[in-house]
Amino acid sequence: MYLRKIYTLVFLRNETQILLGLKKRGFGLNKWNGFGGKVEHNESIIDAAIRELREECCVDVNKSDLKNIGHLEFTFEGESILMDVRVFSASVYEGVPTETEEMAPKWFKYEEIPFDDMWPDDRIWFPYLLKNKLFYGIFHYKGYDTILNYEVKELKCMETFYKNKK
Numbered sequence: 001m002y003l004r005k006i007y008t009l010v011f012l013r014n015e016t017q018i019l020l021g022l023k024k025r026g027f028g029l030n031k032w033n034g035f036g037g038k039v040e041h042n043e044s045i046i047d048a049a050i051r052e053l054r055e056e057c058c059v060d061v062n063k064s065d066l067k068n069i070g071h072l073e074f075t076f077e078g079e080s081i082l083m084d085v086r087v088f089s090a091s092v093y094e095g096v097p098t099e100t101e102e103m104a105p106k107w108f109k110y111e112e113i114p115f116d117d118m119w120p121d122d123r124i125w126f127p128y129l130l131k132n133k134l135f136y137g138i139f140h141y142k143g144y145d146t147i148l149n150y151e152v153k154e155l156k157c158m159e160t161f162y163k164n165k166k
């Protein structure tokens with residue numbers, strides 16, 4: 001039985017590029033990723049997504065401009081935590097992405113995404129994001145470099161997915 005912890009992960013995008021941040025400390029150090037973190041007590045998931053984006057790259061986004069595009073679950077051999085990651089995308093935002101103590105942001109063309117310097121799972125589920133398809137993925141890791149098993153599938157509707165999820 002796992003202890004489920006909810007995280008957010010936000011990607012800013014435009015027609016040709018996606019904003020990634022190089023993690024400067026903590027979990028995922030030196031990897032490029034979206035912006036996000038733990039949902040705090042008494043905080044909604046969407047509020048956490050907005051807060052983490054602001055804290056990590058100084059950009060503000062409205063609730064209505066954040067779209068929930070995916071759901072990821074990560075477990076790690078020998079660990080009791082299940083990371084439940086809610087993935088969001090936005091193309092409307094305010095502010096200029098700026099480096100903070102936690103992240104160094106950079107725009108990447110879609111064909112130049114640095115998968116070699118990202119979490120190994122990203123290569124597997126990013127194709128859904130890039131094709132604007134909703135997705136669900138579950139990954140079981142050994143350490144932080146090896147995926148022991150996984151499943152990824154396209155979803156038709158996030159609301160229906162969460163309604164039917166146990």
Ligand SMILES: COc1nc(N)nc2c1ncn2[C@H]1C[C@H](O)[C@@H](COP(=O)(O)OP(=O)(O)OP(=O)(O)O)O1
Nearest residue numbers: 007008009026027035036037038074085119121122
């Ligand atoms: C294991 O595979 C993962 N792949 C991807 N793409 N993203 C992941 C993976 N595991 C976690 N993440 C995401 C989920 C969150 O957005 C961050 C981790 O959040 P963090 O630990 O940095 O949370 P904070 O609340 O910011 O933590 P501190 O304030 O304690 O630094 O990575």
